[in-house]
Amino acid sequence: MKSASKFEKVAARCWNLLNEGKPFTPIFVFGTFVLFHAAVLGSVEGILDLLGAFLYVIPLLILFFIYDFPLLLRNYLWIPFVVFLIVFKEVNIGLLLFSAALYFFFTVFFWGTLYYHLRIGTSWLNFTRFWKLVLKNSDSTSGNAQEQLPKFLLVLSIWEMVFKTHRAGQEIELLSLVLFYVFILVFAYILHRNLFDWRPKIYNSYTKNNFPQPNEALSNKVVVIVVDGMRKERFYEAETPFMDSLKQNGTEYTNMETVYPARTVVCFSSMFTGTYPFEHGMTSNMVWKLGIKVESIFDSLRKVGKKGRLLGIAHLVDSMGSDVETVTAVMHNDKADPNIMQRAKKIMKEQDPDLFIVQMIATDQTGHSRGVLYDEYLQKIHEADVLIEDFISWLEKEGKMENTTLFICADHGQADGIGGHGHLDEGERFVPFIVHGPNIEKGKKVEEKHSLVSLAPTLSYLLGAPFPSHSRGKVLLDAIIKKKED
Structure with missing residues (x-):
């Protein structure tokens, strides 16, 4: 049996950017938003508006990188999204449907079918089972649909709101956004401090x-x-x-x-x-x-x-x-x-x-x-x-x-x-x-x-x-x- 090549070692590290949940969220959000608004990439002004609006969601991406919302905690991720809809009343249904479709294409067909077929010989029909597995999955990878969906739907909605406001030449409700982020931070901290209690106890001495x-x-x-x-x-x-x-x-x-x-x-x-x-x-x-x-x-x-x-x-x-x-x-x-x-x-x-x-x-x-x-x-x-x-x-x-x-x-x-x-x-x-x-x-x-x-x-x-x-x-x-x- 041959050893892993240098290419395979590098490829494994690159794949982990998409496989591990924490780096996947910002990568997926960025790629999805750029694809959805590809038309604006034809001008420098459009690119600057897109990137300028992205700066406003970086704090939220950092917060989601710090906090996993594992297992039962992921059920609470829908609360910030609902609060956003109530407070800001901004939603682009087309963007959200596009992102959900792209996510399930990536997990079910690219990962669960094409990737596994090329790597370990799984059947081309593996998608017929893999979609069910993604919906049930609870681990810390990108295939955890119940954790990833509310995260990227919220980030994309805020990015779209800011981007739309920029393009219309209007002022961003910065204070409201900052207070909303503070709410999510406090919310995440309280949940993790009080409900994230199933990690194994460690041995304190050597x-x-x-x-x-x-x-x-x-x-x-x-x-x-x-x-x-x-x-x-x-x-x-x-x-x-x-x-x-x-x-x-x-x-x-x-x-x-x-x-x-x-x-x-x-x-x-x-x-x-x-x-x-x-x-x-x-x-x-x-x-x-x-x-x-x-x-x-x-x-x-x-x-x-x-x-x-x-x-x-x-x-x-x-x-x-x-x-x-x-x-x-x-x-x-x-x-x-x-x-x-x-x-x-x-x-x-x-x-x-x-x-x-x-x-x-x-x-x-x-x-x-x-x-x-x-x-x-x-x-x-x-x-x-x-x-x-x-x-x-x-x-x-x-x-x-x-x-x-x-x-x-x-x-x-x-x-x-x-x-x-x-x-x-x-x-x-x-x-x-x-x-x-x-x-x-x-x-x-x-x-x-x-x-x-x-x-x-x-x-x-x-x-x-x-x-x-x-x-x-x-x-x-x-x-x-x-x-x-x-």
């Missing part, structure tokens, strides 16, 4: 303050297989005989919680630094500055002369840099995971890392393109189970499992709709998490709530490396036999 630094390795190797986007209850419903056997002969954490926002780059960064977005710097899949701000497990391993590798898709490079071996994500989804696991065998054979992390992507991609409540999603989880069994059997034949600890987990779950994840809707928060190996308790279930930030310090503990500098997670001692025998 791992090194609660656990002694490891001084010897318990495992020769650790293998972590992350089935990206594997929703926990759907995992339980899928046919997974191999992973079921790992649960029976290892330790399962039944309440392993991901981080907020539950986006892939954020989750991987948290899992392998042991800390949270406010500290490692990755706050979405849209990375404004490359590289985490803190030490990762890979840095910790280098301090004791050991090597770790992460095999994953292009955008993980934005976070983990050269510690990532990339795979291309541009191939039919039925071929993605088999090719990834073939590449995994090649890396293990040629590089033989002490820590090897593999990201399997087909389950997540099926959830996004076809939804998580359909049989295709269960089939992809089953296929992942078969591939994991084949990989572990190969490792055993190669003599690489004699004192190896195996972790099987997901980075996040997936919600209804387009397999969304980010805001921690139902299906996203808790993930499958299995530990297996000679030093691991057999047939144990840990029901206490834990966080995925505990993965990095636990890897350090098993491999005899210092904890990453800003690790806050707990060492998962419940699963480890040796610690109980001390």
